Amino acid sequence: MPMQGSFQDGLEAMIAETASSSLSTESLEILTNVRFAVFGLGSRAYPNFCSFAHIVKRLLKSLGGEEIHETGEGDELCGQESSFNEWAAGAFKAACDSFGIYDVDMKAAISSIASSAKDWKKGLFKLSKTPVGNESIPEALSKLHRKKVVPAKCISVQNLQSSQSDRVTNLVKIDRCGHDEIMYKAGDHLSVYPTNEKVLVDALLDRVICDVGYDDCVTMEIKEVDKWVQSNKIPFVTTLRQMITSYLDITSPPSPKLLAVFSEEATNEEEKNELELLSTDNDKYEDWSHANYPNIVEVLEKFKSVACDVTMLINHLPLLNPRHYSISSSQDLHPSEVHVTVALVSYEIKGNTHNGVCSYYLSNLKPNDVVYCNIRKASSFYLPTDRSSPVIMIGPGTGIAPFRSFWQQALFEHTENKDSVKRDMTLYFGCRNSKHDDIYAKETTELVNQKILSSVRTAYSREENLPKTYVQQILHQDMEKVGETILDKQGHVYVCGDVTMASDVSKMITKILQEYAALSDEEAKQFISELRTSKRYHEDIFG
Numbered sequence: 001m002p003m004q005g006s007f008q009d010g011l012e013a014m015i016a017e018t019a020s021s022s023l024s025t026e027s028l029e030i031l032t033n034v035r036f037a038v039f040g041l042g043s044r045a046y047p048n049f050c051s052f053a054h055i056v057k058r059l060l061k062s063l064g065g066e067e068i069h070e071t072g073e074g075d076e077l078c079g080q081e082s083s084f085n086e087w088a089a090g091a092f093k094a095a096c097d098s099f100g101i102y103d104v105d106m107k108a109a110i111s112s113i114a115s116s117a118k119d120w121k122k123g124l125f126k127l128s129k130t131p132v133g134n135e136s137i138p139e140a141l142s143k144l145h146r147k148k149v150v151p152a153k154c155i156s157v158q159n160l161q162s163s164q165s166d167r168v169t170n171l172v173k174i175d176r177c178g179h180d181e182i183m184y185k186a187g188d189h190l191s192v193y194p195t196n197e198k199v200l201v202d203a204l205l206d207r208v209i210c211d212v213g214y215d216d217c218v219t220m221e222i223k224e225v226d227k228w229v230q231s232n233k234i235p236f237v238t239t240l241r242q243m244i245t246s247y248l249d250i251t252s253p254p255s256p257k258l259l260a261v262f263s264e265e266a267t268n269e270e271e272k273n274e275l276e277l278l279s280t281d282n283d284k285y286e287d288w289s290h291a292n293y294p295n296i297v298e299v300l301e302k303f304k305s306v307a308c309d310v311t312m313l314i315n316h317l318p319l320l321n322p323r324h325y326s327i328s329s330s331q332d333l334h335p336s337e338v339h340v341t342v343a344l345v346s347y348e349i350k351g352n353t354h355n356g357v358c359s360y361y362l363s364n365l366k367p368n369d370v371v372y373c374n375i376r377k378a379s380s381f382y383l384p385t386d387r388s389s390p391v392i393m394i395g396p397g398t399g400i401a402p403f404r405s406f407w408q409q410a411l412f413e414h415t416e417n418k419d420s421v422k423r424d425m426t427l428y429f430g431c432r433n434s435k436h437d438d439i440y441a442k443e444t445t446e447l448v449n450q451k452i453l454s455s456v457r458t459a460y461s462r463e464e465n466l467p468k469t470y471v472q473q474i475l476h477q478d479m480e481k482v483g484e485t486i487l488d489k490q491g492h493v494y495v496c497g498d499v500t501m502a503s504d505v506s507k508m509i510t511k512i513l514q515e516y517a518a519l520s521d522e523e524a525k526q527f528i529s530e531l532r533t534s535k536r537y538h539e540d541i542f543g
């Protein structure tokens with residue numbers, strides 16, 4: 001999204017301040033006068049694509065550093081891996097030139113830098129059976145993700161949409177089981193470590209070549225010169241079934257690098273050539289992976305002649321990452337629980353059903369099932385500490401999720417001390433239809449009656465006999481109140497939901513400020529930029 005100078009500057013100042021304040025004096029000293037190159041990761045669907053990388057670059061330059069290779073950008077929506085490979089090759093060459101290193105095998109070195117996986121060759125990796133018992137799942141997840149993961153328990157899963165709706169949104173209640181790692185504040189995220197669908201796991205196990213049993217305790221080893229050592233990829237004892245169920249991502253489309261290995265291992269010439277083309281032609285790869293979003297099982301089903309050694313797969317598959325959900329409960333109100341609101345993702349591509357890994361996993365949980373989780377802290381998406389600051393919450397669809405934690409928190413505050421200042425909280429919600437997906441209508445009506453919520457304004461986009469309405473139109477209808485809250489009462493604005501909605505809402509608030517206070521377009525944008533910098537305009541956005 002093109003950014004206005006003023007807004008960009010405000011944002012940069014904020015991120016730069018965070019970056020430098022997070023670095024200790026010693027680390028700043030270490031980073032003085034270094035030769036460096038930066039590569040940023042991000043998604044072009046979001047504003048401020050790769051901003052952080054450019055800010056780090058400027059910070060290092062301001063500390064006297066010399067940038068030896070142009071900053072690279074990797075867009076997760078398109079060609080991230082190939083952008084990185086190209087950048088890494090250039091950065092490595094620049095580093096060799098800069099440090100006067102001439103006697104290196106440039107091609108081999110670049111190929112090993114530009115790949116997260118070690119090159120797989122027959123005989124270089126093996127799975128060894130071991131009498132040692134398996135690592136426990138939370139310990140294993142903690143090692144893989146370098147953050148303590150703990151076992152919680154499912155209390156209930158309740159579909160909030162009507163039974164006639166063709167979509168599912170679940171309220172999932174989880175027992176924290178007393179773990180400190182699941183202590184949270186309203187606004188934080190719950191990170192859930194899901195498992196892959198059993199049908200996919202079984203299909204993959206049936207397809208791979210391996211000489212150990214699926215349920216044998218094994219370690220993955222790699223040959224280094226003349227001895228076998230444990231591979232870093234899965235650095236503990238586990239079973240093949242467990243690896244594929246809990247630790248490896250088997251649903252994202254295979255990377256070009258893995259397709260290149262498949263091409264080498266295909267015995268059918270046509271398949272070999274097609275795989276080679278996909279692995280080397282970035283445009284073809286992007287078209288193919290966007291059109292089909294094929295998982296590894298579908299790819300191996302299509303390319304039947306590929307001899308798929310299981311160690312090759314383990315080496316190349318990415319880790320199964322946790323999914324982060326805005327928390328929908330207040331820990332003060334429910335000390336032993338944490339709730340999330342999750343839309344079930346399920347769609348068909350060319351006759352194949354694809355389910356979202358974690359939404360499907362959560363949807364199928366039964367009471368008492370173990371769920372591995374921890375907390376991801378919000379950067380500033382918290383209720384104002386000053387309870388007299390009015391709050392505007394904007395969250396269509398599952399964007400409403402964190403606001404349930406806010407109103408529960410307000411309810412707790414009021415129950416705890418009836419004389420304390422009551423917050424002024426207005427909710428702007430959007431859904432298709434009052435009958436099917438007005439998911440928290442009953443709860444919020446009750447809270448309005450109790451005067452915990454000042455008002456709830458709902459935009460119905462597909463209501464019978466009513467024009468299509470989005471939250472931003474209702475915000476415009478409420479211009480006086482919105483303008484007054486933001487400009488005159490030092491209020492806070494919270495927006496949660498998808499990136500397009502968040503951008504449309506931000507434009508509408510700019511327009512409202514212009515009309516309410518007779519500001520120019522530039523002045524209104526500048527004002528929003530200041531709101532963000534002063535942490536009065538908060539966004540929790542997902543793709």
Ligand code: 2AM
Binds near residue numbers: 396502
């Ligand atoms: P729609 O599906 O009818 O287009 C929750 O998803 C609600 O947000 C739905 O009512 C959806 O409407 C609506 N929505 C979709 N795009 C939006 C946007 N850009 N801004 C605001 N609301 C949007």
